[in-house]
Amino acid sequence: MQGLMQRHELLISSIITHAARHHGDAEVVSLRNDKSLSRTTYRTIEERARRLAAVLAMLEVKPGDRVGTLAMNHDRHMELYYGISGMGAVCNTINPRLLPDDIAYIVDHAEDGVVFCDPQFLPIITAMAPKVGSLRAVVVLDDTAPVVDLPGHVGLYAYEDLMAESAAIAEWPRFDENTASGLCYTSGTTGRPKGVLYSHRACLLHAMMANAADVLGARATDRALAIVPMFHVNAWGLPYSAPMAGTSLLMPGRHLDAPSLLSFMNQERATISAGVPTVWLNLLNHLRDTGQKPLTLKRVIIGGSAMPRAMMEAFHAMGIHAAQGWGMTETSPLVTVNAPKPSCLKLEGEAQANRRCAQGRAVFGADIVAVDDEGREVPWDGRTPGHMMFRGPWIASGYYRMAPMQGDWLASGDVGVVDKDGFITLTDRSKDLIKSGGEWISSIAIENIAVAHPDVAEAAAIAVPHAKWGERPLLIVVPRPGCSPQPEGLREFCRGKLPDWSLPDRVVIADSIPHGATGKILKTELRRIYGAG
Helix, strand or coil: CCCCCCCCCCCCHHHHHHHHHHCCCCEEEEECCCCCEEEEEHHHHHHHHHHHHHHHHHCCCCCCCEEEEECCCCHHHHHHHHHHHHCCCEEEECCCCCCHHHHHHHHHHHCCCEEEECHHHHHHHHHHHHHCCCCCEEEECCCCCCCCCCCCCCEEEEHHHHHHCCCCCCCCCCCCCCCEEEEEECCCCCCCCCEEEEEHHHHHHHHHHHCCCCCCCCCCCCEEEECCCCCCHHHHCHHHHHHHHCCEEEECCCCCCHHHHHHHHHHCCCCEEEECHHHHHHHHHHHHHHCCCCCCCCEEEECCCCCCHHHHHHHHHCCCEEEEEEECHHHCCEEEECCCCHHHHHCCHHHHHHHHCCCEEECCCCEEEEECCCCCECCCCCCCCEEEEEECCCCCCECCCCCECCCCCEEEEEEEEECCCCCEEEEEEHHHCEEECCEEECHHHHHHHHCCCCCEEEEEEEEEEECCCEEEEEEEEEECCCCCCCHHHHHHHHECCECHHHCCCEEEECCCCCECCCCCECHHHHHHHHCCC
């Protein structure tokens, strides 16, 4: 016997339709390239997204076709999110920070026929276009399209010209909720990027989960600053969860430097935000240098890599709740969030601080397991490390145009421990652990202590070869402007906070640390530079 409930497919178009009908005046504020502000509403976004669906049909885009976007966070990119997926095509968000060869590979592998791009990314397009046989149209997200050198079979259009010539479709088409909606390629630090193919159902369920009180907890009265790029795991779902809740969205475009972000968030009264640690470290250093502070910010979600304790404490001192979230491109991305349980309220001092710095506990809809090298689940004792694995309705079962994964669980590549309350603390990426004399040393633990030093802007720890111990930790540090920390002083700063045998043997003071396309530290590049010991 089945229940007597109406059947409605879980489609992404239903989110923006709901927002337009019930939160039509909620704002989407974009910071343009010239730092001028553009203001629109969900009602207008929805109407223009339906107009975009007509534009796509004119460009001969059919359901199931892949359409590329090479753009930062702004209202036009929001229209692409809903217009492309809403008409049944697949929105392939491309990271412009990747190597040009990888971008060409992604467009070719996805077989994008049309690519929408911000004007500043046209040089990438012109270099890539001759290598991609599927490409037939480039649409510049602006009022006009500058003259550029493209192959003869590739048309060049201005976004606003096309929108002005088209009438909005009357209503969104309906189809199976398991239809592909988006395609996001991994950053490709260990080989070619791999495509993660999202579905309407997965994105909508992930957005509903993200709006839970113990996750982002967005409300119609909130104003969310979307720092996470829309080309990185759907901006962690914010373009879906915010309109679902009626939360106003603040889109900083290409202006992600600390002074611009602070000015924008204060001017537009941001209350919540999400971003990777690199962005927050830059902002905190700017606040420390200038004496300024966020005026209305109340909550931030931090993900992409482990949150240093010093960062959590700095936000706490300003009355801002900072919570760690954890996941990956393959998980849409949220799997865990650090939200307290009743048992957490009884903790004090170091125990409470350590718990707040954990990667958190599984959200409803996702499940986690930690296994040993033989695949057996390790105990939840907070001490026994295991390889972390995921499963759930918004977690990938395979990569686009590759063989399906084996089994029900997705291997994350992370190593961590699970405590009795189900809170996960990552000890490292599997490939970044340092094995010294048969003992494992966490590079994350060293880095989190080093960045707490008042003279340190950024830090990274890697393994270097050692004749006796096999590997030993090396700490690379970037000083804050105007500061000159000394290597031995930094080693002493770590003493007492780590076991003596896990202290870095050597500290290197560097001008910079390389970062990948999503802002993560490139340990592979550091090992290439410093790996000879």
